[in-house]
Amino acid sequence: MECATIFGVSMECPRVNVASTVSVEKSQKILLGVSGGIAAYKCPELVRRLVERGATVQVVMTEAAASFVTPLSLQAVSGRPVRSALLDPRAEAGMDHIALARWADQILIAPATAHLIARLACGLADDLLTTLVLASTAPVTVAPAMNQQMWQHPATVANVETLRRRGYRLLGPAAGAQACGETGPGRMLEPADIADALLADAAAGTSAALAGRHVLLTAGPTREAIDPVRYVGNRSSGKMGYALAAALRRAGAEVTLVSGPTALPAPAGVTRIDVETAAEMHAAVMARARDAAIFVAAAAVADYRPAAPHPGKLKKHADTLTLELVRNPDILADVAALTADRPFTVGFAAETDDVEAHALAKLHNKGLDMIAANRVGSGVGFEADDNALLVFWHGGRHALPMMPKPALAEALTALIADRYAASTSG
Numbered sequence: 001m002e003c004a005t006i007f008g009v010s011m012e013c014p015r016v017n018v019a020s021t022v023s024v025e026k027s028q029k030i031l032l033g034v035s036g037g038i039a040a041y042k043c044p045e046l047v048r049r050l051v052e053r054g055a056t057v058q059v060v061m062t063e064a065a066a067s068f069v070t071p072l073s074l075q076a077v078s079g080r081p082v083r084s085a086l087l088d089p090r091a092e093a094g095m096d097h098i099a100l101a102r103w104a105d106q107i108l109i110a111p112a113t114a115h116l117i118a119r120l121a122c123g124l125a126d127d128l129l130t131t132l133v134l135a136s137t138a139p140v141t142v143a144p145a146m147n148q149q150m151w152q153h154p155a156t157v158a159n160v161e162t163l164r165r166r167g168y169r170l171l172g173p174a175a176g177a178q179a180c181g182e183t184g185p186g187r188m189l190e191p192a193d194i195a196d197a198l199l200a201d202a203a204a205g206t207s208a209a210l211a212g213r214h215v216l217l218t219a220g221p222t223r224e225a226i227d228p229v230r231y232v233g234n235r236s237s238g239k240m241g242y243a244l245a246a247a248l249r250r251a252g253a254e255v256t257l258v259s260g261p262t263a264l265p266a267p268a269g270v271t272r273i274d275v276e277t278a279a280e281m282h283a284a285v286m287a288r289a290r291d292a293a294i295f296v297a298a299a300a301v302a303d304y305r306p307a308a309p310h311p312g313k314l315k316k317h318a319d320t321l322t323l324e325l326v327r328n329p330d331i332l333a334d335v336a337a338l339t340a341d342r343p344f345t346v347g348f349a350a351e352t353d354d355v356e357a358h359a360l361a362k363l364h365n366k367g368l369d370m371i372a373a374n375r376v377g378s379g380v381g382f383e384a385d386d387n388a389l390l391v392f393w394h395g396g397r398h399a400l401p402m403m404p405k406p407a408l409a410e411a412l413t414a415l416i417a418d419r420y421a422a423s424t425s426g
C-alpha cells in the first residue's frame, strides 16, 4: 500500500489505523460555570444537551447568575445540587472545592461575561467558580456572551488574549441580534453547538491506552553557558514538543514537560519543569523516568557544552577565540538503557539528509521503541508552524504528511498510543 510521498521518499505503510485507537473511555465530568449574563437563561438547555451526549454535569454559579436563571432549574436538569458559595460549610463537608476542582475532566464557562473574563485573566479567586479554575488542572473552555461594545473594548480584547495564551479555548461568540437591541459580535453560541464542540473533541482525543498514564516529555532547546552572558544554543522553538504535550494531555495522559527556554505558555493541565542546560534536563528526566509509562524526547539537546564556562564576561581582546567543548549526556539513550522500570521510549531525529537511514540507525543504536524523523534546514522543521514526520518502530513505519504541528501532534499521539498498547499487550 503506497500511503504517502514525503521527503521525496515513497513510504510503504503497514495498516495502522490511527483513528481506531481513540475512544471515549468514560463519561466526561464537566464542571459548568455560569456567570451573570442574560444568556444564562440558555443554561438549562445547555445542561440537557451535555447530559444527552453522555456527560455528567456539575453546575457552579456566580452570585449574579442567580438573577438570570434559578439554581433549582439547573439542579433539576443536571440531577446534582448547584454550588455557588465558596465558604459553604454544608457543601464543603461533602465534596470540598479542591475535591470538586480535581473531579472535573473539563471546565466549561458559559455564559462568560466580560467581568468574569476579566477576573479569570487577573487570576482572581474571589468566589467559588474562579477559585475552582485556579485549583484545577482540567482544560478550560470559555463561551463569552456580552454586549458587542463590551466584547470589542480593548480591555476585553486584552483579557481574552491573556486567556488564549494561557491555553484556554474560546467558543464563539457569534454575531447577530443581541438582547440589548444592538447587533454585532457577543451572542453566546447555541447550547447544542457548545455541547458538540466540547464532547466531540473529548471523544476524538481520549485514548484508552493513554488515559491516566504518566508521560514524561522533553521539549525546546538547551542553552550551554560560554560565560554569564553568552551561550551555545540552537533554533528549536519547542512548538512540536508543546503541541505533543497538549495532544497527549487531551488524550487523557498525565503529562510532565521538561522544557528548555521557550516563549511558549505551558499547555493547560500539563506540569512544566523549566531547565536551561542539557545537564539540568538530564537530571530532571532521570529523576522521573522510572515513574513514567512513556518517555518522549522532543527536545533539541545540545550535544556539546563549553568545557569550562568563563566566570566573568569574556572580553574581545584576541582576534580569534577557541572554545573547548565536551560531550553532554544523551538523555534519550540513558532512559532507553534503564534496566528496571524502563518507560516506552520515543525519540526524534531531525536530519538534513538521508532521513530514513539516520532515523533507523538511531532507533537501533539508542535502543528506542519508536522514532519520529523529520527533515530540517532551509525553513523546514525548526521554528516552522507545519511539519511532516516519518515514524519508525521495530517492524513498522508510518508517514505523516506535511500539516500544522498541532494536527501532526494529534496523529503522532494516536500512533504512540497504538504502539504503546501493543507493547503492553503481550
Ligand code: C5P
Binding pocket: 218, 278, 297, 298, 299, 300, 301, 302, 303, 328, 329, 330, 331, 332, 333, 346, 347, 348, 349, 350, 362
Ligand atoms: O543523536 P541525536 O541528537 O540526533 O538524537 C536526537 C534525539 O535524541 C532526540 O529525541 C533528542 O531529544 C534526543 N537527545 C537527548 N539527549 C541528547 C541529545 C539528543 O535526549 N544529549
